[in-house]
Amino acid sequence: MEQLMRDFFLFLSKNKSLTKLAKKYGLRFGASRFVAGETIDLAVAKIRELNKNGLSVTIDYLGEFVDNEKEANEMADNSIVAIEAIGKHKLNSQLSLKMTSMGMDISDAVVMRNMTRILDAAKQHNVFVTIDMEDYSRCQKTIDIFKKLREDYDNVGTVIQAYLYRTEKDIDDLNSLHPNLRLVKGAYKESPEVAFPEKKDVDDNYKKIIKTHLLNGNYTAIASHDEAIIEYTKQIVKEHNIPNDQFEFQMLYGIRNERQLELVKEGYKMRVYVPYGTDWYGYFMRRLAERPANVAFVLKGMFKK
Numbered sequence: 001m002e003q004l005m006r007d008f009f010l011f012l013s014k015n016k017s018l019t020k021l022a023k024k025y026g027l028r029f030g031a032s033r034f035v036a037g038e039t040i041d042l043a044v045a046k047i048r049e050l051n052k053n054g055l056s057v058t059i060d061y062l063g064e065f066v067d068n069e070k071e072a073n074e075m076a077d078n079s080i081v082a083i084e085a086i087g088k089h090k091l092n093s094q095l096s097l098k099m100t101s102m103g104m105d106i107s108d109a110v111v112m113r114n115m116t117r118i119l120d121a122a123k124q125h126n127v128f129v130t131i132d133m134e135d136y137s138r139c140q141k142t143i144d145i146f147k148k149l150r151e152d153y154d155n156v157g158t159v160i161q162a163y164l165y166r167t168e169k170d171i172d173d174l175n176s177l178h179p180n181l182r183l184v185k186g187a188y189k190e191s192p193e194v195a196f197p198e199k200k201d202v203d204d205n206y207k208k209i210i211k212t213h214l215l216n217g218n219y220t221a222i223a224s225h226d227e228a229i230i231e232y233t234k235q236i237v238k239e240h241n242i243p244n245d246q247f248e249f250q251m252l253y254g255i256r257n258e259r260q261l262e263l264v265k266e267g268y269k270m271r272v273y274v275p276y277g278t279d280w281y282g283y284f285m286r287r288l289a290e291r292p293a294n295v296a297f298v299l300k301g302m303f304k305k
């Protein structure tokens, strides 16, 4: 049943008409639990609050189904607005973005031009940029873009997903770049031909890559709400005397808020992924797919004024 619900929400997340409709009607159905607001000003206010509590942030301007150059350029403009807001308000925040929203599916020239603009602005304001990882069909291309950008920029990192069979090799191949990587389990529906179908195998592979990347001496972001993974990381860093400034935990805005604050109190660096913008629908559906228990919360939201 849970798997059916997951598949259903992932299916809904890809619906273009619903995405457009949701954009028109504003943050609804309890989505504000996971999305900081529709404007940069609302996002800045939320980030200030999080920073005040000792939490670092990575901000994400939401955008789905970018299918022409004009839209990709607008997405890049909005990411630069976010970078400038971080600089202007002296926020403790990085930036996250997706290569499809920068024009990856349109052409190499469009995505590279937009990324160069963004990384130049980010460098000027001392902001680190993480390239989110999308579905398997775009994995190699995303890694290639990251490698190319890494030749000219220090302030860029990417994401590696533990559910893919190829991941261990990617961690090894990227090691020579000493990359700052965010390690995650993976959020998309993938075929068993490319990804571990069993959760236990994903978790085992996740632990393996966390250990490898840390012991390789690289900066590692462990982005998970899973207590077993957090405990495993704590144990590994203790065992191998890895300093607290070589890694950080990351969680999504609105998920396990209390645990986020506890980790700060325990002396760990904790970063919250803060999405904002009018294009909240797909992101919101993926969060429901991850944890169908949140649906009860959404149903309550639907009946609230």
Ligand code: FDA
Residues within 6 Å of the ligand: 131, 132, 133, 134, 159, 161, 184, 185, 186, 187, 188, 223, 224, 225, 226, 227, 250, 251, 252, 255, 256, 272, 273, 290, 291
């Ligand atoms: P998992 O979903 O396996 O849950 C394990 C346990 O965590 C649960 O049993 C429960 O105890 C606890 N838990 C989970 N959700 C909870 C909730 N809502 N409330 C309370 N407890 C909860 N993916 C991707 O493909 N590309 C990307 O670029 C990113 N980027 C990214 C950034 C950040 C900061 C995060 C946190 C995550 C991502 N992800 C991602 C998503 C990631 O791949 C994954 O889908 C989710 O984090 C869910 O997996 P978990 O590791 O959290 O544990």
